[in-house]
Amino acid sequence: MTLSGKKIVLGITGGIAAYKAAELASLLVKSGAIVDVVMTESAKRFIGEATFQALTRRPVYENVFVEKKEGQIAHIDLADTADLVIVAPATANMIGKLAAGLADDMLSTVILASRAPVWIAPAMNVNMYAHPAVQKNLRTLEDYGYRLIGPDQGRLACGWTGKGRLVEPEVIFTEIDAYFADGIPDDFPLKGKKILVTAGPTQEALDPVRYFSNHSSGKMGYAIACAASRTGAEVTLVTGPTQLEAPQGVSVVQVNSARDMYEAVIKRFEAADVVVKAAAVADYRPETVSGQKIKKGDGPLLVKMVRNPDILTEIGARKTHQLLVGFAAETENLEENAQRKLEKKRLDLLVANRAEDGFGKDTNKVTFFFAGGRRQAFEQMPKRRVAEEICRAIAGLLETSVLH
Structure with missing residues (x-):
């Protein structure tokens, strides 16, 4: 013990x-x-x-x-x-x-x-x-x-x-x-690898004082960045707005909107060996952003929303040597939705959880879906432990790709 x-x-x-x-x-x-x-x-x-x-x-x-x-x-x-x-x-x-x-x-x-x-x-x-x-x-x-x-x-x-x-x-x-526990050994196979991690929510402006966002705390992405850094990897963290302190030994890029995050990821994608997309990126944004605060009227406020760029789909289409890890927080049909996302986005690994198990918490209960069809389920555990398991899985996938 x-x-x-x-x-x-x-x-x-x-x-x-x-x-x-x-x-x-x-x-x-x-x-x-x-x-x-x-x-x-x-x-x-x-x-x-x-x-x-x-x-x-x-x-x-x-x-x-x-x-x-x-x-x-x-x-x-x-x-x-x-x-x-x-x-x-x-x-x-x-x-x-x-x-x-x-x-x-x-x-x-x-x-x-x-x-x-x-x-x-x-x-x-x-x-x-x-x-x-x-x-x-x-x-x-x-x-x-x-x-x-x-x-x-x-x-x-x-x-x-x-x-x-x-x-x-x-x-x-x-x-x-x-x-x-022993944790991740110093000679873990990620040493020297360039790992790009995204974390947190994005904020989609409506006017100078309002925006659309979500409940993501960023804790999972930050934990992954920390765990990967401890293995000796060169880690870049692209993060939306959070209340978390920047991890030591990690290069941090602060962004706000989904388009900001898209540009930051695309700019660094080619040089990366591994990309871990843990951020909860907004799928939609207001079509029009008011330059002044929108005043309250007598009737309803109608906001037309347009699609944001799909970062994971874009880098999945562009990938050559990169290993891609995505996340899926679901409220229903977890297995079906996770498998569909894994295939559609051309991912090597998808980390799936029910939204209520992880959003805003210090713990998470996840299942790994691998491109080859293998699955690995875990009990509820601290996000730091989840991050270490993700790093182990990435290392295993990298070693497998080298052997083949």
Whole structure:
């Protein structure tokens, strides 16, 4: 098992989502990890120590002045031996403490003393999460090298709906498992290959203040660019508007409309060895773009839409040596639509998913459709893992083409 023998410090702070930490602890223990739970005083008001003692078969730490073993300095021992420290849930208060470098309880003391990777899974009210101070503190933690997981969007316990939910324990567990997995080896066959990746939505202007777009977050394309870059490939990312940070080691080209993306891709297509079209490109755009803001009238607003250039069809017709990978997000008839797109666009690989499984999420559930008729289905997993599987599939296709 990937996590067998790994020492995980699980920090739990005082939010209603503390009960979910029990499931995370259980998943980690079942995988073979050694889990030490550190709770804040506030966390104990939401869930008891006995729960975690039973799940981990280990003592729960909550007081820096109470040593569980004679001669032990617990917070230092935990900090020194941890392979990973994760706080789930992490309240705004704990995030603020860590950003300021405060160490006034057992958990904050362990974290500041540890040289292990620290992951933070925020969970709080949507308005608290959006507060400038909290956002500044989160950016500070990222600058320290901490990894943020979530939060997710949805209905919160306080009654609000929005961003602030703790990422589900299964997803956090999968991320931890993936972190300790071997991942993609350094000598992966994509080293030196020129890979062109598209990501995100496009925006089709109606007037100076309005546009048509879609719900694509760009997370899948960015994850593919990162994964390909880690293999040593030379990656160019052509991206529509997103809220994501540019991946390190990747050449980024920012575009807005479908026509912008078309021009950027065609310009770079000939030099590419592989093209991965993960972007959700608008099929249509307004025929006329108003130079001034369109004012509200008494009747309906009728907008005539015209077709945008089909980037994938165009490069499929032009391809010579390139390997082409496309995506299909479907709401119905997934297999039939995916197979039709694979053949019509002259693709080597098509990655298909149901729209509700991937759009805007950190995870996806995909099926690979290969040109030769082979299919490979995967369970729901983080998009980072999906990206690695796509890179493995591309490498296999490249090796097959060389052999033949």
